Amino acid sequence: MIRRLAGVLWALAQTLPDPERDPDLGPFCTYLRQRYGRHPLALCPKEWEEGLLDLIAEAIAEGWDRYGAPSAARDPEGEGFIASFEGPWEPFTVRAQSKREAYREARKAWVRRLLG
Incomplete structure (x- = not known):
């Protein structure tokens, strides 16, 4: 690519x-x-x-x-997992059924912001 x-x-x-x-x-x-x-x-x-x-x-x-990579953990408010990062710009959070899926979505958003 x-x-x-x-x-x-x-x-x-x-x-x-x-x-x-x-x-x-x-x-x-x-x-x-x-x-x-x-x-x-x-x-x-x-x-x-x-x-x-x-x-x-x-x-x-x-x-x-500068910002650290996204992290993922079990969602304390329910089923599934939550992944997040603090920057660049405003904090970002995503919820998903699996830890892998949540972390993957957070990483994609984080890289998009870094390269955007």
Whole structure:
């Protein structure tokens, strides 16, 4: 999935005279320039893929350090389980029949917030 997305971004950048000036693609292109020390258009699709993977991994690791990961436990108010996290933004809570399901839904919401 990331390989395809990076390939689409790389192909889009090839159509732009200066992708670093593009309001949407520019910040990622600047990140790539800083990471590799070359203009983003001089990079191959594999380098775009690696850069995108590293950027995503950095955002998740930073969020984990800053906010901690979601946690799950038995719901004290009834049957099932509850999972929650404190940030980013307002606290989040989800209830589900299984601990795995509650934790999975909380993790998905947490990663979406970190990457959003």
